[in-house]
Amino acid sequence: MDGLCTDDPAFSFLPSRLVLAFALLPLAFTVAPCKARPGHAIAALLDLAVWHRPPADAPVSPFSPSVATALSPGPSVIQIIHHQDLNKRILVALIVASALLFGVLSLVFCFWISRRRRLKASGKKGGQNSDAAQGLALNPAIGKFSSSAIGGKQGSLAVFEYQLLAAATNHFAESNLLSEGGDGLVYKAHFSEKFVAAVKKLDNVRLDSQRGFENEVNWLSKVKHPNIATLLGYCIHGESRCLLYEMTQNGSLEEQLHGPSRGSALTWPLRMKIAVDVAKALEFLHERCSPPVVHRDLKSSNLLLDLDFNAKLCDFGLAVTAGNQNKLKIKLAGSVGYLAPEYLCDGKLTDKSDVYAFGVILLELLMGKKPVEETTTAQRQSLVTWAMPQLTDRAKLPNILDPAIRDTMDLKHLYQVAAVAVLCVQPEPSYRPLITDVLHSLIPLLPSELGGSLRVSENLSAEALKTSAEPLD
Known part of the structure; x- marks a missing residue:
């Protein structure tokens, strides 16, 4: 008994057990959950392959239920997971994570749009007063108006309320008529005791008159020269168009x-x-x-x-x-x-x-x-x-x-x-x-x-x- 006995039945199927051990070796890295270290799992597999002989009539398979139950008798439980099932779980997890990420981004985008609209709406309300205040600095003559007299500002020109111009000209009375041209009537407008301006009024504006009005506003808002008339602002009211000029005391x-x-x-x-x-x-x-x-x-x-x-x-x-x-x-x-x-x-x-x-x-x-x-x-x-x-x-x-x-x-x-x-x-x-x-x-x-x-x-x-x-x- 000092040497190895080759007649011992335990060694008669050793090669087949070694084959089984090597077949089970890759599963040692894919089992879950496993509290033991990979080295312990391999040792357990070798031990199983060497010392536990399966029944003669049972087929040797690395996925046999009998092998899975005999891997660990202690608290560490090794479960064999099919690669196909694992891929399905990973795919499901990615889909769920993508859906959650898309939902979060959608909520953030909706919140940003809503906030921007609120800020824009509040800016318009507050901007009317600020635009009117800015319009007062466009020309020294405009500074004589109160902030409520100007309805806003478009570009570098002030936009005046029609009611203000009507009141200043006594509802465009004939007594305030300065001149009569082919494209409109010019009235004297008294805004205060110290300030008088000229208002050119265009009624029933046709296409040519509308183009002329737009051209006048466009050019006089850009062209500035001491010998070019100063346009203080304008007004659009229904079919009427008004242009407000600084008064020239000696007429034309x-x-x-x-x-x-x-x-x-x-x-x-x-x-x-x-x-x-x-x-x-x-x-x-x-x-x-x-x-x-x-x-x-x-x-x-x-x-x-x-x-x-x-x-x-x-x-x-x-x-x-x-x-x-x-x-x-x-x-x-x-x-x-x-x-x-x-x-x-x-x-x-x-x-x-x-x-x-x-x-x-x-x-x-x-x-x-x-x-x-x-x-x-x-x-x-x-x-x-x-x-x-x-x-x-x-x-x-x-x-x-x-x-x-x-x-x-x-x-x-x-x-x-x-x-x-x-x-x-x-x-x-x-x-x-x-x-x-x-x-x-x-x-x-x-x-x-x-x-x-x-x-x-x-x-x-x-x-x-x-x-x-x-x-x-």
Whole structure:
């Protein structure tokens, strides 16, 4: 008995038991739950394979129930789990986790949307007052209104309540009517004892009027210049549209030249000042704006005069931007007597079209006549057609001047202004000067006291620089 006995029945099936042990070895790492370490499980399997012989008639299988029950007699229980079942459990777990994650993200997204809507709604309510407060700082004149007078702010313009404008104009009474144009009526609006503004009212707005209104608001909210009218705000009420401008105490150039005073308030220096102011406004539009802007409706009624007779260009309802070559072909619009021939006949519009209209205004300032005059034969005659032959004749020129300024200026200066006017109203656009050249030609003719470079001689009375008429109400 000192050696191994090969006849012992316990060793007769040893190879088959070793095969069983190695077959059960991978299951030692997949059983669950198992409190013993992997080394212990392997030892148990080997022990089972060596010392426990299965019945002769039982098939040897690593998944046999008899093997599973004999693996651990103690508290540690080893359960064999099929790989297919394990994969199913993992798949179910992933689906459940994904569903939970999607639900959490959906709740967070819904909460964020709800909160954003609440903040936006509260912002609109509180923003009306803040917008109105911001609108008060847009222009010094707007600061005279109370915050309740302004309904809000759109871009850089204040939006006014219709009831406020109606009250300020006494419900647009005829007694407050300042002027009547083709596109609307202008009323004086008394907002307080110290502040008066002008309200332009458009009723039964058609498509063209609506476009003009939108164009006016668009341009005057962007274009800022001392010689361009200041738009304080606007109002939309049903089919009515209102534009609120800063008041110009001396009305328009048309009222001064062709109204009851017949130009008596406009001395020669003041007329030169108006011409220079208009040239400055056009130079800003043509040379400083990008792209250049063509006003398209330059006329004396669209030139407003403030208390000091500073000219301000208004009514941008027809203004357009020029193309890369400063050349357009668009629908005909404007006022008879101011339209350039190439625009009137061919619909071609350039900045030289504004220069032509400026030349007509120079002729109005020189002669005090309207751009189109009624003749004795009940026919209409153009001021340009009538004046051109006489403008180039120095002997006739002084005789056709406005009686209000005749013999009040240096004839040399008169000839220079007449020469500029002749160039501006040339039928061929290429012969007309740029507005910059026109401005540089007029500034030396304007007294330095009024912003020019001309030094007033001693024989020119200082009273000639002032108006003798009271400002228009």
